[in-house]
Amino acid sequence: MNDQVRQVRDFFVSLKLTVVLLAFSILLVFLSTLDQVHLGIWGIQEKWYRSFIVIHDTGSARLPVYPGGYLIGGLLMINLIAAHLYRLKFEWRKAGIQLIHGGVIVLLVGELITGILQEDFQMTIVEGGSRSYSESFRDYEVAVIDVTDPKHDDVVAIPDSLFSRGGEIQHAKLPFKVVPQFYFPNSIAQPRAQVPNAPPVAANQGAIAPRYVVTEQAIDYSQNGRNVPAALVALVATEGTLGTWLLRPEVPVLRRDENGQPQLSADTAAPERLTYGGRTYELSLRLVRAYHPFSIRLLKVTHDKYVGTEDPKNFSSRIEIKTPGGKDDREVLIYMNNPLRYGGYTFFQHQMEAARGLTGLQVVSNPGWLLPYVACIMMTFGLLGQFGISLWSFIKKRRAKTAAPKPAAT
């Protein structure tokens, strides 16, 4: 092995690197915590952790300010694995250390799997209502649904990530191509009458375009921030274009509140309809849906408070879960700290408006959910073993030491 290779190896297996990287990571965690005062949790994750270099936007310039979570975490992983491979001599004395570090690896791998594969959805149900799909919290899709058969819908869903890339989209089930014209991840819609010098109508079909002016907005990363996208889509068949549609999941509506004051609220936009080749299609931009092979019916929501206070004691939803074949048909109570795990999904009590009989369940699919438990057990036993061994040998040594002078004294 030549010197340079040895140097590189020594660098990557050294404890010094470990300490330096840990110091970098503690500062990363601290700085990102402080930054939360300015930036919501999603923004923090993108900026500080899911990045190789942290870019700070001062308003006038974007400056690289710190190594990001991927860089530090990645180097720590390399350091950890390299050190273990290099010193790969299994000894019982060091079993604890191996177990602890194994646990760290499992934990980090688990988080990586979660980061890549976890899917978060929500399911909002009213008492008595039933749902067989969940909706994403943030991601949208363009759905083209063949509704010709009243008993059966044929859905083609195009995720916003694919849509925002542009280019023609061809699907075997569709007799036409879907051609994105533009995609705004966040937008506002204003009634055309209220906008002076309104730009010309962008689309030649559909109900939204002639009535509203839709303008692109910066993405809102704050904790409770909502982004409402908009898309302009053209449908092109072999004989030529069928038209362009402006799609948006919701449209503003002016209503009068109980005092007669005008209030702006949002309504779900009705799907656009078109007929082509003797079949009827519905076109909409909506939250990504995950269809389940079972349905959930909300029987009752309960919001308990402590007597004489407004402090919440518990939120719970009694639901009925049913599969079409009738394999499952039972009642389940979902409440705080007690989610339902079913069909690869976990259903958590998330939001509640008891007065309106409304429950919001968070629906999560995470193939890596068990790994933190495994890591926790590994690390606990590793730490107990390692420190136990040290403590034991220390006490033994000490006993020998205190016992030794005695015979000399007598």
Added chain:
Amino acid sequence: MKKFLPLALLLLGVAIVVRSLVPERNKTEFDLVGFSRLPVVVNGRVKPLDTVARTSLVILQSSQTAIAPDGTKLTPNEWLLDVLFRSQRADAYQHFEINHPEVLALLGVTTADGRDKKRFSFRQIEPKMDALQKQVGLARDIQSALRTPYQKAVLQLYSNLGLYIRLKASLVAPDHRDFLEELMTFQTNVVTGVAAVRAQQAKQPHDEKLAAQMLESAGRFDRLGELAYLLAVPPAGGEANVDGWKNIGRSLLDSFQTQRVDASLLVYAGLARTWRADQPKEFNELLSRYLAILEKGFPTTLKKDAAEARFNAAQPFYTATILYVLAFFVAVGSWLVWPVELGRVAHWLIGLAWLLATVGIATRVWLGGYAPVTNLYSSALFVAWVAAAFCIVMEKIFRNGIASVAATLIGVPSLIIAHHLSLDGDTLEMMKAVLDSNFWLSTHVICVTAGYGATFLAGALGLIYIARGLLTSSLDKPTADSLARMIYGIVCFATLFSLVGTILGGIWADQSWGRFWGWDPKENGALMIVIWNAILLHARWGGMAKARGLATLAVFGNVITAWSWFGVNLLGVGLHSYGFTENGALWLAAFAASQVLVIAIAYLVPFAKWRSFRETAVK
């Protein structure tokens, strides 16, 4: 002397404990002890009036000692009796603490008008109520994080006034001349009265005067129902029916239907009359009968309330603080003279304080029905407890007084912090929704808090290493070595607890929110402690930190732990943020600066120039 003094010190400690445990006795002919045990519900928890008296006083004036205008000292229960039953007199008690000079100016009073230059009576404030309300209206519109100290002081005072006014209306109507008579008349008339009102509504002939009286009563009871602070009317269903407790107004409104006034209302009105008329015999007679009735339906409640009242009076954590202070001086003394004798006494004193704290924490667990740590207050108690437990074991092994001093270095500040946190009111709170899980409270929260305690302990040992090594010549080689070993050992435990605790927290989050890790400020704080301990261990294994390095790293652990414990609450973001004041921020900054200063000094003075090591070098 060598034998006598240590023994005397130990006996002093025991005497302090015994004295605190002596049951309260009635100072006057009134059975105040019996009264203090009456159960009521506030903030969702059944508690004795004794707790109501003490927590109300602490909220209003940050002290449990009330003083009447004539200078007589009142026990919390005497004070409460006057507030509940003789509010004319209580209105003159100076128990509203006001510190902000502009608020004083607003009220048209000066510090000279107040007791202890800061406490004022309802009567002193009342004339300026309109001016105060105007300021409250202005302050309320501002987001809480953006309010000025003046605005906060205005709102604080207003909320305290609200508490006092609601408290006054808790057991009897505060504007009554004789509430008992009013209730008796109502009881006599309710059947015919309700009939008269029904007839009136049906446009039938009826007794108009009686109907008008009934409607007026209904209005009064409704206002009482809105106002009364305590849920003092026990439910018919007995102990199991905690949700059935009512305040007097609601109970009276119900009596239109049941057509009888609840017995407890008559008892309270009778107690009010006898208290005002200064008739201790009748007061005690009525009280003992009522307690006998409660004993049938609420035996466990009464037992718990009696225990809670005694616990309140004993103040075990206050006594423990005194013992720690005593132990500190004894243990430091052991480094100068009689190391064996004084060292042993210090060890015993800490054992005694720890035992007392254990009993105190166990009592809180029994009373509240939750795991030991549920809020910042109980976490401060637990940090002191964990650190002392480690120290007692370490002192048993090393017998050099160091662990004893370390125990007091953490015990005293933690308990003082706990005392200040207790000024917000009742520390036994009901847990809100997602936190209401004893399984996670007793695993995740305990582990994390034990991690705080252990990390602080390593920091305290680091401080002792630096202070003794740098400033005295007492740190010989074997002591220095064992001190370094103690730091290392404790850091191992700190790593274990904070790592396992943090991961358990993640698992809890996964169970209740559907995500294992969300980079929430409190989660980040816990992670920082884990990483810091990992840095310490790896630096030692890699030979990057020797004894001094280990000591200074451990001292910086104090800063990180303090940040994680309190600092993240200052940001006001995230799921774990609970109230904490600017005052706290100032203390936190001062603490961090002091620790950094110690570290700086430890590095600026060359190791060979430290007094302890200089002399060994000469030798």
